[in-house]
Amino acid sequence: MSETVAVPASIDTSVPKNYLNHDKSIKSWLLTLDHKRIALLYLVTISIVFLVAGVLALLVRAELFTAGETLMKPDTYNQFFSLHGILMVFLFIVPSVPAIMGNFVMPMQLGAIDVAFPRLNLASYYIYLIGGVLVVTAILAGNIDTGWTFYTPYSARLGSSVIFMTLAVFIAGFSSILTGLNFIVTIHKMRAPGLTWNRLPLFVWSIYATSIVQVLATPVIGITMLLLLLEKTLQIGIFDPALGGDPILFQHFFWFYSHPAVYIMILPAFGIISDLMGVFSRHEVQGYKFVALSSVAIAFLGFLVWGHHMFVSGQSAISSIVFSLITYLIGIPTGVKVLNWVGTMYRGSVSFKTPMLYALSFLFLFTIGGLTGVALGVLGLDIHLHDTYFVVAHFHYVMMGGTVIAAIGGLHYWWPKITGKMYNETMGSIAAVLIFIGFNVTFFTQFVLGTKGMPRRYYDYQIQYEALHQISTVGSWILASGLFLVLFTFIHSLMKGKKAGSNPWGAATLEWTHTASPPSPHNFDEQPIVTHGPYDYHALARVSGDGAAQTSEPELSESRH
Amino acid sequence: MGTFWMPEGASTMSGEVDSLFYLVYWISVVIFIGVVAAMAYFAIKYRRTRESYVPPIVHENRFLEAAMIFIPLILTMVVFTFGFKTYLKMNIAPPTAYTIEAVASQWKWDFTYPNGKQVTGELHVPEGKPVKVHSTSMDVLHSFFIPQFRVKQDVVPNRYSSVWFQATKVDSFDVFCTEYCGTSHSGMLAKVIVHKPEDFEAWLNAGDDRPLDVQGESLFKANSCNTCHSIDGSRIVGPTFKGLFGSSRTFADGTTRTADEDYLRQSIMQPGSEIVESYPNVMPASYGTTLRPDDVTKIIEYIKTLK
Ligand SMILES: [Cu+2]
Numbered sequence: 001m002s003e004t005v006a007v008p009a010s011i012d013t014s015v016p017k018n019y020l021n022h023d024k025s026i027k028s029w030l031l032t033l034d035h036k037r038i039a040l041l042y043l044v045t046i047s048i049v050f051l052v053a054g055v056l057a058l059l060v061r062a063e064l065f066t067a068g069e070t071l072m073k074p075d076t077y078n079q080f081f082s083l084h085g086i087l088m089v090f091l092f093i094v095p096s097v098p099a100i101m102g103n104f105v106m107p108m109q110l111g112a113i114d115v116a117f118p119r120l121n122l123a124s125y126y127i128y129l130i131g132g133v134l135v136v137t138a139i140l141a142g143n144i145d146t147g148w149t150f151y152t153p154y155s156a157r158l159g160s161s162v163i164f165m166t167l168a169v170f171i172a173g174f175s176s177i178l179t180g181l182n183f184i185v186t187i188h189k190m191r192a193p194g195l196t197w198n199r200l201p202l203f204v205w206s207i208y209a210t211s212i213v214q215v216l217a218t219p220v221i222g223i224t225m226l227l228l229l230l231e232k233t234l235q236i237g238i239f240d241p242a243l244g245g246d247p248i249l250f251q252h253f254f255w256f257y258s259h260p261a262v263y264i265m266i267l268p269a270f271g272i273i274s275d276l277m278g279v280f281s282r283h284e285v286q287g288y289k290f291v292a293l294s295s296v297a298i299a300f301l302g303f304l305v306w307g308h309h310m311f312v313s314g315q316s317a318i319s320s321i322v323f324s325l326i327t328y329l330i331g332i333p334t335g336v337k338v339l340n341w342v343g344t345m346y347r348g349s350v351s352f353k354t355p356m357l358y359a360l361s362f363l364f365l366f367t368i369g370g371l372t373g374v375a376l377g378v379l380g381l382d383i384h385l386h387d388t389y390f391v392v393a394h395f396h397y398v399m400m401g402g403t404v405i406a407a408i409g410g411l412h413y414w415w416p417k418i419t420g421k422m423y424n425e426t427m428g429s430i431a432a433v434l435i436f437i438g439f440n441v442t443f444f445t446q447f448v449l450g451t452k453g454m455p456r457r458y459y460d461y462q463i464q465y466e467a468l469h470q471i472s473t474v475g476s477w478i479l480a481s482g483l484f485l486v487l488f489t490f491i492h493s494l495m496k497g498k499k500a501g502s503n504p505w506g507a508a509t510l511e512w513t514h515t516a517s518p519p520s521p522h523n524f525d526e527q528p529i530v531t532h533g534p535y536d537y538h539a540l541a542r543v544s545g546d547g548a549a550q551t552s553e554p555e556l557s558e559s560r561h
Numbered sequence: 562m563g564t565f566w567m568p569e570g571a572s573t574m575s576g577e578v579d580s581l582f583y584l585v586y587w588i589s590v591v592i593f594i595g596v597v598a599a600m601a602y603f604a605i606k607y608r609r610t611r612e613s614y615v616p617p618i619v620h621e622n623r624f625l626e627a628a629m630i631f632i633p634l635i636l637t638m639v640v641f642t643f644g645f646k647t648y649l650k651m652n653i654a655p656p657t658a659y660t661i662e663a664v665a666s667q668w669k670w671d672f673t674y675p676n677g678k679q680v681t682g683e684l685h686v687p688e689g690k691p692v693k694v695h696s697t698s699m700d701v702l703h704s705f706f707i708p709q710f711r712v713k714q715d716v717v718p719n720r721y722s723s724v725w726f727q728a729t730k731v732d733s734f735d736v737f738c739t740e741y742c743g744t745s746h747s748g749m750l751a752k753v754i755v756h757k758p759e760d761f762e763a764w765l766n767a768g769d770d771r772p773l774d775v776q777g778e779s780l781f782k783a784n785s786c787n788t789c790h791s792i793d794g795s796r797i798v799g800p801t802f803k804g805l806f807g808s809s810r811t812f813a814d815g816t817t818r819t820a821d822e823d824y825l826r827q828s829i830m831q832p833g834s835e836i837v838e839s840y841p842n843v844m845p846a847s848y849g850t851t852l853r854p855d856d857v858t859k860i861i862e863y864i865k866t867l868k
Contacts (some may be wrong), residue, residue, distance in 0.1 A: 073798060074744050074788070075843070147741050153718060154701040154742060241719035247702060248717065281607070283616055287626065312704065313715045317652050321645060328637040336629050342596060345603035349616045352608070360600065367596050371589040378640055380647025381581050384711040387704060387739040451566040451582070453708025455739040458747035460788075462735060537615045 018420065018518040033118035034521060038125055039104035040418070045129065046096055053087035054483065056080050061442070061476040064469045067461055074459040078145035081457060085148030086139065090169050091132050093399055094261060097268035097407050098179060098214070099128070102207045105414055106183065108511035108519065109201045111192025111528040116185040124178040131172025138165040147457060149258075152239040152250040163232060166225040173218040176264070180214030183207055192510065194530035201509045201534040202278075202291055206271025209295035210264055213302060217260035224253040248313055255306035263302040265399060267295050269406035270337060273362050276409055277341045278535035279507045280356035281348030285535050287340040294333035301330045311382045320379060327377040331370065338367055353505070354428035358409025361436045365401025369394060372447065390450025393443045401439060408435070408486060415490065416504050417511055420518040421497030427489040434482030441475025508532070508540040571730040571755070572710035577647050579711075585640055651712065654725035658693035661686070665716045666699035667742055667845045668749035668785035674765060679853070682783020684736060684753040686728055687761035693725040700847055704740035707753055715740055728755040744798060744843060748788030777863025780856050789844065792867050799844060800837055806865045811838045825861045 019036045029037060060081050063070045072080070107115050115121050138144065142161025146154055155162040187208050191200075200208075227238050237243030239250040270291070278285045285291060307315060307323035341363060350356070372394040376382050385391065416422055445468045454465045461469065503512040511519075514528040532539035563569040566586070567579050607616070661684065662673040672694075673679050686692045696705060698718045705724060706713040714724035738749035756764055769776055781787055789798035810824070811817050813836040818824055827834060829852065832844035 069797070074747070075798065078744065078746075145743070149741075151702055151741070157701070241717075244719075246719075248720075281616075282609075282614075284618055286619070287621065290626070312713050313717075317649070320648070324641060324644070328641055331637065332630060332633050335633050336626075338596060339629050342600050342603065345600070345607055347616055347619050348603075348607050349609045349611075349614050350604050350607050352604075360604065363600055364597060367593055371593060374637065374640070375582070375585045375589065378581060378585055378644030380578060380644045380651060381585065382644075383648070383651055383713050384578055384582075384708070386713055387706075448566060452563075452568050453706070453735075453737065455706065455737045455747075457741040460747040538618070541613075541615045 016516065017520060018516065019521045020420070020518050022521050031122070033114070033122055035103050035107050035114050035118065035121060036418075036519065036523075038121050039100050041125055042095065042099040042103065042128070045132070046092060046100060049087055049091045049132070050096075053084050053092060054480070056084040056087070058476055058480055060084060061473045063459070064461070065473045066470075067463050067466050069460075075143075075145065077459045078457075079139075079143060082145050082147050083139055086135065086144070086165075086169075088399075089148050089261075089265075090172055091128075091135060093265045093403055094176060095128060095172075095179075097272065097403065097410070098176070098183070098207055098210055098264075099124075101203075101272065101407070101410050101414060102179070102183060102210075102268065104418060105511055106204055106207050107186060107190070108515065108523050109204050109509050109534075110187065110190055111195060111510045111514070111524065111530065112186065112190035113522045113524065115182050116189055117182050120178055120182050124175045124182070127178065128172055128175035131168055131170075131175060134168035134171060135165070138168050149254060150250075151254070152245075152247045153241055156240050160232065163225065163228045166221060166228060170218075170221045170225050173221050176214040177218045180211035180218075183211040184215070187211075192528050192530050195510075198289070199530055199533050200292070201271075202274030202285060202288070203268075203271035205292040206267045206269075206274070206295050209299040210267045212296070213260045213264050213267070213299045217257050217264070217303070220253065220257040224250070224257070227253070248310070248315065251310055251313055252306070255309045256303075259306040259309065260299075260302045262398075263299055265403050267299065269362070269403040270295060272406045272410035272413075273341060273359050275507075275509070275534075276355050276359040276406075276413060277344040279413070279505050280351045280353060280359065281345045282351075282506065282537050283344050283346075283348035283535065284533070285340065286343035286346070287336070288533075288535075290333075291337055291340055294337060298330055298333060301326065305330060308377055308382075311379060312386050324377055324379050328374070331374055331377070334370060338363060338370070352429075354423070354425060354432055355409045355413035355505075357429055357432040357436075358405050358412065361432065361439075362402060362405045362409065364436075365397050365405060365439065368444075369397030369401055372397065384453075385450060387456055388450040389446040389454045389456055392456050393446035393450060396443045396446070401443070405435070405439075408432075411490075413505070414511075415493065416500030417517050417519070419494060419497070420500055420516075421493045422500045422504065423489050423493035423497055427485065427492065431482050431485035431489055434478060434485060436482075438475050438477070438479030438482050442472050442479050443475070445469075445472040445475065506537070506540070508537055509534050513540065513543075568708050569730075570709060570711065571728060571732065571734060572707075572712070573727040573729060574647075574651060575709065575711045575729075577650070581643055581647055584643060588636055588640065651725075654693045654723065655691045658691040658725050659687070660693045660695050663694050663696035663705065663716070664699060664851070665696060665703040665705070665738070665749075666847050666851045667701065668738070668745040668788065669783060669851070670705075670736065670738075670749070670751040671851065676765060678765060681780060681856070682751045683779075684751055685761060685764055686753060686755055687758040688728050688731050688755050690758065691725055691727045693723050695721055695723045697721050699851060700845075701742050702740045703738045703742050703749065706737045706739040707734055708737070709734040710753075713739060728753075731755050731757055745785045745788035748785040750785075751783070773859045774862040774866045777859035777861070780860050781863055784848070784852065784856075784860075786860070799840060802864050802867045804868060806867070810835075812836055813838055822861055825864060826857055829857055829860065 019034055063072055063077050138161055142158055150162055231238045231240060237245035239245045239247055241247055274285050274291055305323055305327045307319050308327045311320050376385055376394060412428055449465055449468045500517045502516045510528050515524055570576055570579055664671045669681055671681050672684050696716045698716045703716040704713060705716055710726040712724050712726050714722050716722060733752050733754045736751035736753050738746060791797050791801045792803055794801050794803045805820050808820050809817055810820050830849045832846055833842055836842050
């Protein structure tokens with residue numbers, strides 16, 4: 001449909017200059033200050049991390065195909081699942097959506113030419129890269145097999161490698177702090193005229209909330225690292241029981257960062273889903289204010305629930321009770337958001353393009369993730385379920401079924417803007433369905449394994465669990481084939497994709513209405529002026545003269561001349 | 562025999578935990594079906610039929626919004642209250658509980674009874690009486706978990722923690738370690754064996770009259786030696802025990818020695834003292850302090866039988 005309103009190519013035969021082709025040297029990429037190019041640097045790096053960590057997951061699942069030894073020795077297995085967790089959490093999920101889509105889309109949604117501090121933005125990327133290299137060296141050199149939680153005193157046995165590891169994680173985290181700061185300033189200072197807080201796209205709101213958590217929570221890893229270092233060098237007992245320290249204290253520190261980090265991982269996904277539900281239902285997102293502000297509320301409350309990871313650690317019963325209560329308080333706004341997203345379709349005009357398939361998968365999977373989270377928050381029940389596969393399934397439903405599914409949906413949605421090419425809808429939807437099926441086969445079985453008592457991080461298991469493990473492993477193959485199909489769809493689009501119009505989805509936010517696909521190096525040819533809300537498709541239809549499904553090219557050309 | 566979700570229950574607590582589970586489960590199922598049904602209904606009913614159609618704005622319904630907050634709030638508070646009650650019961654052991662001391666170490670469970678009897682890898686308990694397992698760890702974190710009893714408690718070095726249960730079935734069940742503790746974490750198993758009270762008394766006061774090598778075989782498994790050493794000639798983490806006794810061993814420093822009883826005892830008590838060629842030095846040194854000398858003798862007797 002967008003084909004008809006092509007760029008004035010017939011008049012001007014040269015390809016229009018955009019951020020991808022205006023300078024093609026390697027240096028112009030590696031030293032770019034353009035938020036869009038930096039986003040692509042992140043996209044490539046983070047995808048490689050995802051690939052590696054994903055292959056490790058497949059190996060772990062393959063080992064579990066039969067009880068006893070299947071492929072590898074216990075130590076290898078332990079290192080593989082640790083590596084999988086560390087890479088996925090610290091180098092993949094935490095930076096993924098903010099660094100890639102936050103960087104690419106957020107400034108454009110604000111009508112800004114870039115983030116507030118472009119140089120800092122580039123520095124963040126390199127800091128992330130250094131952190132990443134250090135993490136991998138720490139793991140390989142230190143044979144780290146502690147899982148991603150590094151609990152002392154087991155991790156202390158590894159000597160200095162756990163300190164090295166926390167240092168590496170902290171450096172990677174430092175990049176998040178800088179990105180967070182950068183984004184907060186950008187959102188405060190660089191909104192286009194007319195873009196009031198009430199007109200901010202929900203994606204921007206969620207990136208805003210995420211940035212707050214990144215800035216406030218990440219320093220805690222730094223503190224933990226310092227304490228580990230002091231303990232090691234001065235031999236004062238902090239965490240190590242051999243020196244009179246308290247290993248439980250380490251868990252407090254760890255979760256004081258890592259629980260808020262869970263919100264760093266999920267809030268950006270909420271933002272993507274809000275935008276997708278709005279655009280593909282062509283409807284105002286229900287409860288806009290609630291969805292926006294509850295993200296910020298969740299960001300703050302997220303600091304007060306870390307103890308729900310420690311119900312059986314031996315912490316006092318009173319603390320457990322308080323943590324359980326606050327956990328519920330955080331659960332409710334999250335639940336209301338899900339209802340708002342579903343409600344957005346009510347009397348809308350729902351299109352089943354690939355991004356929407358991911359958004360619907362998200363609602364399905366995230367609801368399961370959320371409800372099982374409530375089950376885990378129930379004190380008497382958590383005792384049985386803690387540290388079993390039930391927990392593994394729960395956080396995969398939230399992290400993968402939530403964040404990763406939303407991220408892939410978002411990537412399909414913004415792909416035409418990023419590359420200027422459409423992807424093949426059929427391939428895209430088949431992949432979405434494969435991922436949905438594979439995901440459920442892999443992880444739903446793990447809920448059953450968990451309630452039946454299968455502990456997590458087990459190399460070997462009792463024979464009664466074997467059938468379920470096999471189903472789960474087969475699921476992981478379906479899931480992997482879906483993910484590879486996504487990769488293939490994107491490569492196919494780069495090579496053979498049809499040209500994308502500036503606004504193929506009929507969206508009403510600035511990155512679609514006021515700039516070409518792909519955008520010019522400075523995003524907008526003219527400062528956009530915002531006159532309506534982010535999901536106001538009536539205003540969009542008025543401006544573009546006819547149906548909103550038409551691209552808003554007419555408006556574009558008007559503002560150009 | 563258990564349900565689709567829960568394993569068979571065998572303690573006074575298991576019924577209560579299961580009711581709690583099914584309460585949360587059914588509330589969740591109803592909410593989930595509601596969400597998915599609404600989603601499917603809206604998606605199909607309002608699917609896009611005309612490309613250019615812009616649907617009307619729907620005004621927010623304050624009443625509906627308030628309901629969306631209050632109904633979940635009430636449901637979660639109900640669930641919280643029940644969860645909290647069960648949690649308190651699980652936390653407070655009856656004062657009359659029979660106390661067994663447990664010591665966890667990489668990768669075994671040692672239990673000591675009030676009369677001084679010590680057993681590795683087997684927790685014998687009487688049916689129908691509250692039992693408290695009072696535990697600590699020699700090295701890293703471990704966690705004591707009996708799925709059929711629905712109890713779990715982390716076991717921490719330099720601290721005591723405890724867990725209590727009252728078994729309701731004469732049978733034996735698995736004890737798992739559920740806090741990651743290294744190479745043989747998944748091999749850190751034990752059995753809880755529930756006796757009739759009178760049989761328990763008899764067991765408690767009886768010595769073990771099985772032959773030494775048979776007892777050694779139990780100890781070989783109870784101490785998780787089997788997670789690193791095979792008895793069929795295959796290589797796991799460490800060398801196989803098949804044909805070990807009497808064979809000539811070559812060490813990493815090139816020296817050799819015949820595997821006699823002294824050598825075996827030394828390899829078990831001080832694993833780092835002589836490292837067998839081509840193997841890593843990963844056997845836990847803690848066996849030197851946690852294995853009783855007569856148990857080592859029994860294990861050696863067992864190794865001798867593996868020709
Ligand atoms: Cu253990």
